[in-house]
Amino acid sequence: MLQKGNGDSWVSGENLPMLVGEKTNSAVLRTVSSLRADSLATEPGTLIGSEEALIARYGISRPTLRQAAGLVSQEQLVRVRRGVGGGYFAERPTFSAVAHTAAIFLQTRKTGLEDMLNAIGPIRVALVELAARNSSSPAREDLKDFLEQEQQRLREGLSYREFLRAERRFGDLIGEASGNTVLHLYLEILLQLISTIAPELDVFRGRPERVEETSKRRLKVVQAVLDSDPSIAAIEARRSAEQTVVWMRETVSNGSRAG
Numbered sequence: 001m002l003q004k005g006n007g008d009s010w011v012s013g014e015n016l017p018m019l020v021g022e023k024t025n026s027a028v029l030r031t032v033s034s035l036r037a038d039s040l041a042t043e044p045g046t047l048i049g050s051e052e053a054l055i056a057r058y059g060i061s062r063p064t065l066r067q068a069a070g071l072v073s074q075e076q077l078v079r080v081r082r083g084v085g086g087g088y089f090a091e092r093p094t095f096s097a098v099a100h101t102a103a104i105f106l107q108t109r110k111t112g113l114e115d116m117l118n119a120i121g122p123i124r125v126a127l128v129e130l131a132a133r134n135s136s137s138p139a140r141e142d143l144k145d146f147l148e149q150e151q152q153r154l155r156e157g158l159s160y161r162e163f164l165r166a167e168r169r170f171g172d173l174i175g176e177a178s179g180n181t182v183l184h185l186y187l188e189i190l191l192q193l194i195s196t197i198a199p200e201l202d203v204f205r206g207r208p209e210r211v212e213e214t215s216k217r218r219l220k221v222v223q224a225v226l227d228s229d230p231s232i233a234a235i236e237a238r239r240s241a242e243q244t245v246v247w248m249r250e251t252v253s254n255g256s257r258a259g
Contacts, residue, residue, distance in 0.1 A: 031058050031068035035088070039077040042090035048078070050087040099188035106193050113194070113201055117248055120190045121241030123183055124174070128221055128237045131177035132230035139176035140226060146173055147222045154215055163204065163211045167191075170218055177225065203247040210247060214240060 038048050049057060055065055069088060072078040076093035150166055171191055175184030204210050217240040224233035
């Protein structure tokens with residue numbers, strides 16, 4: 001059943017996060033819903049209310065409020081500040097924190113490297129197509145700077161660490177330029193998951209020719225986005241993803257023969 005919170009946001013009392021167990025007090029569950037709704041209706045960093053004010057607003061006890069606040073703070077929607085000028089402040093989850101949690105979940109499901117790469121490919125293709133069509137995105141200026149910086153690094157010789165940093169930066173910029181928060185988050189989750197793979201499965205470590213080829217393809221994607229050419233952007237992104245999967249299979253195969 002849906003319950004309406006104080007902030008005119010509909011929240012589900014039966015679909016709370018897994019961190020809320022079945023034995024959680026019903027008053028705590030109601031307070032979680034209300035506090036979450038009030039946070040979502042408030043600008044981040046803004047005071048939702050003092051502890052005394054919220055106790056009165058929700059008609060609950062201090063322990064109930066604190067227990068509920070502990071749960072909502074784990075959702076990164078509330079920050080509690082004690083002392084003078086303290087109270088309960090609205091917060092918002094960050095991309096990296098949400099992606100980190102999701103990546104851990106996928107790790108527990110023993111998600112394989114090929115599954116990760118096969119998922120990243122279509123997501124990247126969709127993002128670059130959207131980014132190429134979104135000519136009004138402020139991120140396009142950052143993409144221009146990225147293109148110039150990476151062209152210079154390629155001329156000077158791109159290191160493995162620089163390549164990895166550029167890969168993450170490219171994902172962030174394409175995600176922002178696409179305007180699609182859902183796909184951007186999915187990509188961030190997969191990139192965080194890939195960062196946990198064993199060094200011997202890394203298809204780029206110790207392979208400067210692969211780093212260079214992938215970097216050049218990446219810059220072709222960026223240029224196509226800046227040229228507002230979604231077809232070329234998608235083609236280059238797809239080719240890069242397919243090549244990475246081929247390299248991954250070679251790496252796994254060579255590792256199996258060596259073993």
